Structure formats: structure tokens, C-alpha cells
Amino acid sequence: xxxxxxxxxxxxxxxxxxxxxxxxxxxxxxxxxxxxxxxxxxxxxxxxxxxxxxxxxxxxxxxxxxxxxxxxxxxxxxxxxxxxxxxxxxxxxxxxxxxxxxxxxxxxxxxxxxxxxxxxxxxxxxxxxxxxxxxxxxxxxxxxxxxxxxxxxxxxxxxxxxxxxxxxxxxxxxxxxxxxxxxxxxxxxxxxxxxxxxxxxxxxxxxxxxxxxxxxxxxxxxxxxxxxxxxxxxxxxxxxxxxxxxxxxxxxxxxxxxxxxxxxxxxxxxxxxxxxxxxxxxxxxxxxxxxxxxxxxxxxxxxxxxxxxxxxxxxxxx
Amino acid sequence: xxxxxxxxxxxxxxxxxxxxxxxxxxxxxxxxxxxxxxxxxxxxxxxxxxxxxxxxxxxxxxxxxxxxxxxxxxxxxxxxxxxxxxxxxxxxxxxxxxxxxxxxxxxxxxxxxxxxxxxxxxxxxxxxxxxxxxxxxxxxxxxxxxx
Ligand SMILES: Nc1ncnc2c1ncn2[C@@H]1O[C@H](COP(=O)(O)OP(=O)(O)OP(=O)(O)O)[C@@H](O)[C@H]1O
Numbered sequence: 001x002x003x004x005x006x007x008x009x010x011x012x013x014x015x016x017x018x019x020x021x022x023x024x025x026x027x028x029x030x031x032x033x034x035x036x037x038x039x040x041x042x043x044x045x046x047x048x049x050x051x052x053x054x055x056x057x058x059x060x061x062x063x064x065x066x067x068x069x070x071x072x073x074x075x076x077x078x079x080x081x082x083x084x085x086x087x088x089x090x091x092x093x094x095x096x097x098x099x100x101x102x103x104x105x106x107x108x109x110x111x112x113x114x115x116x117x118x119x120x121x122x123x124x125x126x127x128x129x130x131x132x133x134x135x136x137x138x139x140x141x142x143x144x145x146x147x148x149x150x151x152x153x154x155x156x157x158x159x160x161x162x163x164x165x166x167x168x169x170x171x172x173x174x175x176x177x178x179x180x181x182x183x184x185x186x187x188x189x190x191x192x193x194x195x196x197x198x199x200x201x202x203x204x205x206x207x208x209x210x211x212x213x214x215x216x217x218x219x220x221x222x223x224x225x226x227x228x229x230x231x232x233x234x235x236x237x238x239x240x241x242x243x244x245x246x247x248x249x250x251x252x253x254x255x256x257x258x259x260x261x262x263x264x265x266x267x268x269x270x271x272x273x274x275x276x277x278x279x280x281x282x283x284x285x286x287x288x289x290x291x292x293x294x295x296x297x298x299x300x301x302x303x304x305x306x307x308x309x310x311x312x313x314x315x316x317x318x
Numbered sequence: 319x320x321x322x323x324x325x326x327x328x329x330x331x332x333x334x335x336x337x338x339x340x341x342x343x344x345x346x347x348x349x350x351x352x353x354x355x356x357x358x359x360x361x362x363x364x365x366x367x368x369x370x371x372x373x374x375x376x377x378x379x380x381x382x383x384x385x386x387x388x389x390x391x392x393x394x395x396x397x398x399x400x401x402x403x404x405x406x407x408x409x410x411x412x413x414x415x416x417x418x419x420x421x422x423x424x425x426x427x428x429x430x431x432x433x434x435x436x437x438x439x440x441x442x443x444x445x446x447x448x449x450x451x452x453x454x455x456x457x458x459x460x461x462x463x464x465x
Contacts, residue, residue: 119383140376147391151384189386 029078036071040113049106054235055228056099061217063107087216088116088191089183091205093198094221097269100195101155103221108153109195117191119151127161130175138171142178150189159194160204176208183214194216224267229256232273242279242300251304258312274310281306326430327365328410330405331422343424345387347406355408356380357388357420359395363404366433366451375399380410392424394433401427403464427453427462 030036046067049060069086076083088111092100105122112120125145126248132138143152155164162172183192192243194201194211198220205212224232230253237243255274259265281303286294328334338346347357357379360372375395379388388406395404404425407418431452438446453461 030438118386121383143394147379148383150390152386186386189384196439291407309444 015214028091029255029283030075033071033075036074036114042071042110042113044068044114045106045109045113045163049103053168054232055224056103056221057124059099059103059219059221060077062156062217063103063110065112067110068157070116074114085187085250087187087214088195089215090191090217090219091201092193092195092221093201093220094195095197095223095267097267097271098149098221098223099268100221101157103219104153104193105194108191111153111191117152120154120190121149122155124155124157127172127175130156130162130179131171131288133171134170138174139178140174145189147183150186153191153193155193155195160196160200163187163204166177176211180210180214183211190291226253226256226260227306229260229267229271231266232268232276236272236275237302240275242275242282242302245301245303247304248302248307251307252302254305256314257309262312277310281309323357325432326404327423327426327432329365329423331368331429333423333464337426338422338424342363343392343406343436344385344389345449347388347423348421350408350420351382351385351388352444353419357382358407359391359404361399361402361404363402363423363427363458364454365452366449366454372405373401375404380411397426398446399425403427429462 003236013183030039046064047065053187069305073083073086090107092104094100101124104124107116108120108122108295111117123145129145133273151202165269179192180189194215196204204216230249232251232254233256234244256271259270259274264270279302284308285303286292292298324334326333332338337459350357358377359375361375362369375398375439376391379391382388392404392406402425403423405421406425408420410419433449433451436448436450438448440446456463
């Protein structure tokens with residue numbers, strides 16, 4: 001860093017971005033964990049994480065561990081103990097709909113509040129956003145995404161599609177090289193989270209040791225259990241201002257049981273989709289009685305028949 | 319002669335100050351981003367004051383959150399055109415403004431010979447003036463080369 005200039009430039013006085021953590025009440029460096037937590041408001045995010053996300057106990061624990069490490073690093077830094085900027089790039093593995101994107105959003109907030117990324121936004125991309133179709137297209141595309149993600153978290157879903165060994169002219173490798181460079185040289189500017197199925201990610205890392213060695217934290221997202229899926233469903237429903245009528249909850253439990261046994265079950269995402277279809281059926285049901293006055297209850301209640309019309313019950317339904 | 323007292327091109331903001339450091343450039347960019355401006359990087363080797371439109375290095379950068387992203391583009395431009403003039407331009411897309419809000423030079427050739435004032439005598443004792451860059455003699459792309 002060059003020495004401070006002797007002149008001042010308009011704009012350079014308000015160095016702190018407006019959306020950064022609120023200014024500190026006092027400027028004494030923190031000495032206790034409680035002080036760091038209090039000043040960074042990071043506790044709030046933990047509480048939201050705990051409250052808004054059903055289950056995921058091991059994931060929540062891992063996030064608390066990572067945060068603990070960062071808090072302690074901060075205290076060490078305040079006492080002048082040398083420490084490299086820790087590598088914060090992560091890998092989230094798990095089946096579809098297990099909450100990886102949702103948790104990544106929270107992670108970005110946590111990193112922002114603790115001061116490890118400057119802006120705390122999340123940019124979620126897949127292979128198509130990074131890799132071009134023609135020679136010379138990939139680098140500008142990847143750089144475009146990186147520029148937008150700077151100061152925040154770049155979330156690459158199904159990252160293994162970047163690497164296609166069966167096609168030696170594939171441009172994915174080019175995107176990986178550019179990513180690697182930024183992950184290594186601009187740790188202060190950007191945190192990268194790779195996400196996808198566990199087994200495919202493992203294979204991907206085996207063929208890309210450069211990437212693998214730059215990932216500091218691996219978090220595995222377990223599939224949800226039956227009870228958890230039920231609860232997720234009920235929460236989503238009440239967030240949309242609906243509720244299960246008598247016997248509808250049981251019907252939904254049965255629906256889940258059957259749906260899970262079928263292929264392409266995507267955990268919470270499938271629950272959300274199922275609920276959307278139930279709302280559709282409820283609307284169609286009410287639509288058939290044009291003369292009826294609809295009460296608040298009528299409009300908010302999902303009845304068992306809205307659920308049992310699904311094709312998983314063997315019916316002809318949707 | 320006093321046409322080029324500092325030996326430096328003075329166009330845009332801050333051009334009478336010593337060159338901004340990268341940290342200072344980043345602060346200016348951050349300021350612009352906070353106001354919702356879209357930054358772009360432009361370069362030229364024809365800095366005639368009437369040459370308003372410099373070449374664009376990439377497209378204007380909308381939707382960026384952090385100065386580090388803009389700096390990435392500036393660094394790439396500096397690598398590609400180390401001896402050109404490079405400037406940062408901030409576009410304010412707000413309705414009713416839709417115009418350049420900030421503009422400042424962030425890269426210069428090592429030697430800046432400046433401009434010649436040419437006088438042309440016409441009809442009687444009238445005089446016509448024009449300026450031309452000393453460096454403009456060389457073809458585009460070969461100006462401001464060292465040695
Ligand atoms: N534990 C949870 N509690 C409540 N809602 C959840 C939970 N997990 C996921 N969801 C909801 O499920 C939906 C899908 O989650 P998300 O997009 O995070 O999954 P994902 O693992 O990232 O999937 P993919 O990798 O396929 O994109 C979201 O709408 C999210 O709100």
C-alpha cells in the first residue's frame with residue numbers, strides 16, 4: 001500500500017460504504033467473543049438460520065464452527081497476531097432441494113457481518129453463465145460473472161459440469177483456470193461456494209486438484225427425514241397464507257411417503273412444487289362453484305381431495 | 319512555452335493532481351457505485367480535446383456491487399494498453415440524467431509531449447488557430463511508444 005497522499009480528494013473522506021456494518025459505537029478493538037458477536041450482529045443471522053430452516057443440524061453446527069474460527073481470528077488480529085486471510089472458499093454437497101442455496105445466502109450474510117466480504121451479496125450461477133459456446137467467449141463470460149460477484153459470494157451450482165473430460169476441446173477448463181486465479185489472488189474480494197451432488201463433486205475434485213486444494217470447508221447437506229419434510233411443507237404453506245384442513249395433513253404425509261419413493265425426488269423443492277399444485281387444485285375446486293360466497297376459511301384451506309388428486313396416489317391427476 | 323506547463327494531459331477530474339493510486343481509484347469507483355453509476359473503462363492514443371469518444375474497453379459495467387470488480391477490468395485494460403491514456407467513466411442511468419457523471423484519467427503514457435498551437439494567417443491580418451498533438455504524427459497504435 002503506498003503512503004498516504006498529502007492532498008485530499010473529494011469522496012475519499014467517506015470511505016465506509018453506506019451498506020456496510022453500522023459504525024461502531026466505540027473504536028476500541030474487540031477483546032472478547034461477546035464483543036465481536038455484539039458488534040457484528042452476527043448472532044441475528046444464527047437465530048434466523050435456526051428459526052427459518054427446519055432440521056439441518058449438522059450443517060448449522062458446521063456453520064457455527066466456521067464462524068467461531070472467524071471470530072477468534074478477528075480477536076487474534078486485534079492483538080496483532082499475524083494471520084493470513086483465511087481461505088473461505090467452500091463446497092456444499094447434497095441432493096437437490098436440501099437447502100444449499102438458502103444456506104449460502106445466510107453464509108454470505110455471516111461473512112459480511114464479520115467483515116470477511118465487503119458487500120455480502122450472493123451471485124448464483126451454473127455452467128451456462130460461465131462457459132461460452134465458441135472459442136474466445138468463455139473468458140469474457142467468466143470475468144463478467146466474477147466482476148458482479150466481487151465483494152460478495154459466488155455460488156456455482158452443479159460445479160462439476162464445468163469439467164467435461166469426454167470433450168478435450170471443452171471450454172469449461174478455461175473458466176476453471178480463471179476462477180482458480182481469482183480464488184487464490186483475491187481472497188479479500190470474493191468467496192466462492194461450489195455446490196452439487198456429493199459423489200460427482202468428489203470425482204470433479206479428483207480431476208481438478210488445484211480447485212480441491214483451495215476449498216477450505218466442505219459441508220454435507222443430508223436429505224430431510226419424513227417429519228422434517230412435513231414441517232417444511234407446513235411452514236411454506238403458512239408463509240403463503242394457507243393451511244391444511246382436517247385430515248389434509250395426514251393426506252399430505254401420505255403423499256410425501258409415496259413421492260419420496262419415486263425418482264427425481266428433490267427434498268424441499270419437491271415439497272414446494274407439490275404445494276403449488278395443491279393450490280392449483282384448490283383454486284379449480286372453488287372455481288366450479290361460481291355462485292358460492294367464499295369465506296376466508298374457504299380461500300385458505302387445503303382439503304384432502306386437493307392432495308389426493310395427485311398422480312402419486314395412482315389417480316389420473318396432475 | 320506555457321502550452322504544456324506540467325507535461326501532462328489535463329482532462330476530466332483530478333487531472334491537476336498527482337496520479338491517483340489504485341486505492342484512491344477504488345475509492346472513487348466505490349463512491350460512484352454507491353450512487354448507482356455504471357462504470358466503464360475507455361482508452362485512446364489520440365487525446366485531442368475534441369476527441370470525445372475514446373475506445374471502449376469492454377461494455378459498461380452495470381449491476382456491479384464492489385469496486386474490486388471494476389478494478390479487474392481496469393487492470394486488464396492496463397495490461398492490453400500500457401502506454402495509452404485510460405480513463406474511468408461513470409454513467410448515471412437515472413431518468414432525467416442519463417449522462418456521464420464522473421470521468422478521470424487512470425493511465426498515461428510515460429512521456430506526454432502535449433499539443434502544438436498552429437496559427438494560420440488568412441485574409442488580411444486574420445488568424446486561425448488549431449491545435450494538434452505532437453504524438454499524432456505516428457499512426458494509431460504506434461504513438462507514445464518509448465524509444
Ligand atoms: N430446512 C429448510 N426449511 C425450510 N425451507 C427449506 C429448507 N431447506 C430448503 N428449503 C426450501 O426449499 C427450496 C429449495 O432450497 P434450495 O434452493 O436452497 O436447495 P438447493 O439444495 O440449493 O437445491 P439445488 O442445489 O438443486 O439448487 C427453497 O425454496 C427453500 O426455501
